[in-house]
Amino acid sequence: MGCEMAQRAEPGQSGQSGRRGAGQAGADPDGPPGAPYASRRTVLGTALAAVTLATAGAVTGCAPSAGGGSTADQDRSPFTGGGEKGDHVLAVKIDNVGPARPQTGLDQADLVYTEEVEAGLSRILAVFASRVPATLGPVRSARESDLELLRQFGRPALAFSGVQSKLMPTLEAASLRLIPPGKLPEGYERDPARPAPHNLYLRARTAMDAAKDAAAPRDIGFRFGPAPEGGRRVGEHTVRYPAARFTFNWSAGRRRWLVSMDGAPAHTRGDGRLAPATVVIQYVTARASRFRDSAGSVTPYTETVGQGRALVLRDGKEYRARWSRPAADAGTTFTDSDGNRLPFARGQVWTALVPKD
Structure with missing residues (x-):
């Protein structure tokens, strides 16, 4: 009781509780007294x-x-601010070209990262802990950038379909619990109704059972709470890669950002519209890596350690921010112009890693 009260009295923090995914701003119960003078x-x-x-x-x-x-x-998810925390972290590389849509299980991810890959296309890295659907996918191959991005989670499990042979030694030496099809054949299945390579799916609960030694969810720098003051009203924001784009439209009724991919509403198989509570546009350095795909296109390397500018979308507003991640094993913090942490709305968080100009 005393500990909770002491922390609530600390400036810039909020003890507000909320249902997972509520994403609604609330009043600060610990505000100053209304009387101008006290005895x-x-x-x-x-x-x-x-x-x-x-x-x-x-x-x-x-x-x-x-x-x-x-x-x-402390018992809430450090990824969503929701009431369910989960026991282990599972990251999954998910396909995002036209034949791979609609994806399966993406709506249940705690965190979704979008990134540029070869030929200007996009791919998704989804992180699960609090909820694990029966099936996830389509699953595709890992990239060198994933190693740096995932270091902040400790030693998470990583499900992926394969990797370039030259990258495999680096991947195996990383702090990851690798679960590709070769190591967990019973954890994957093919959908005969879809063309390869867009038809490989993960039996996610089987994978999670096999990864009991994967890291537990931990603080990666996010904070959750009521919407801060300021910001700019915005109903839509589009993220563009050379050959892909994501649009986020604010729905006041759902209090969510409705996702569209390449101009079409994004859904999951058998479920509703993809709709995160918070969207982060993180401007990063993207450079050429030492790898190329089979067509000769260079694989981009997305740097997520460092600092730069960002936009945080929540509650129908856009907030200018700065991001900072001093080391690969550290989390990423988002602050306003005064250096204060920018709280996210409780619920799923999408982070678009966008090459800076």
């Missing part, structure tokens, strides 16, 4: 309470929660 007794009482709370915090060894809010938030 001497009130002032002394407030000071005494503050000393008591500080002492309680020191005695109990209070520590900041993964969600950046009260002690109650």
Whole structure:
């Protein structure tokens, strides 16, 4: 009790709880009193309470929660701010060209990253922990950039269909629990109704059972809470890669950003529209890697360690931000112009890794 109250009194933090995926702004229950002046007794009482709370915090060894809010938030997901945390982290490389759509299970991801690959196309890296669907896919091959991006999760499991032979030694040496088809054949299946290579699917729960030694969800720098002041009203934002684009349209009724891919509404197989609560546009350095695909196209390397500018979309607004990730094993923080953490809406988070100009 004392620990939670002490943390709630800390500036810039919020102890607001919420249903997973609610994504709604709320009032701060710990705001200043309405009266402009306080009596001497009130002032002394407030000071005494503050000393008591500080002492309680020191005695109990209070520590900041993964969600950046009260002690109650420690049991929430550090990825979504929701009530379900999950036991292990599973990352899956998912195809995103026309024949691969609609994808399966993408709506249940905690985190979705979009990135540029060869020939200006896009691919998705989806991260699961709090919810694991029966089937995920279509699953495609890993890239060198994935190693850097995934380091912030500790040692997560990674499901992928394959990798260039020259990259395999680097992948095997990385801090990852690798579960490709060759290591877990019972964890994959082909859909005969789709053409190869867009028909390989992961039996995700089988994969999760086989990856009990994968890392547990941990703080990767995100914070969740009520919408901050400021921002600019925006109903739509489009992210463009050379040969792909994502559009996010705000739905006030659903309080979500409705996703479109290459101009068409994005759905999952048998489910509804893809609709994250928060969308992050993270401007990054994309350089040529040492790899090429079978057609000779250079594989981009997306750098996610460093710092730069970003846009955070939530609650129908756009917030200008700065991102910072000082090392590969560190999380990524997003701050406003004053250096304050920008809270995300609770629910699924999409991060578009976009090459900066």
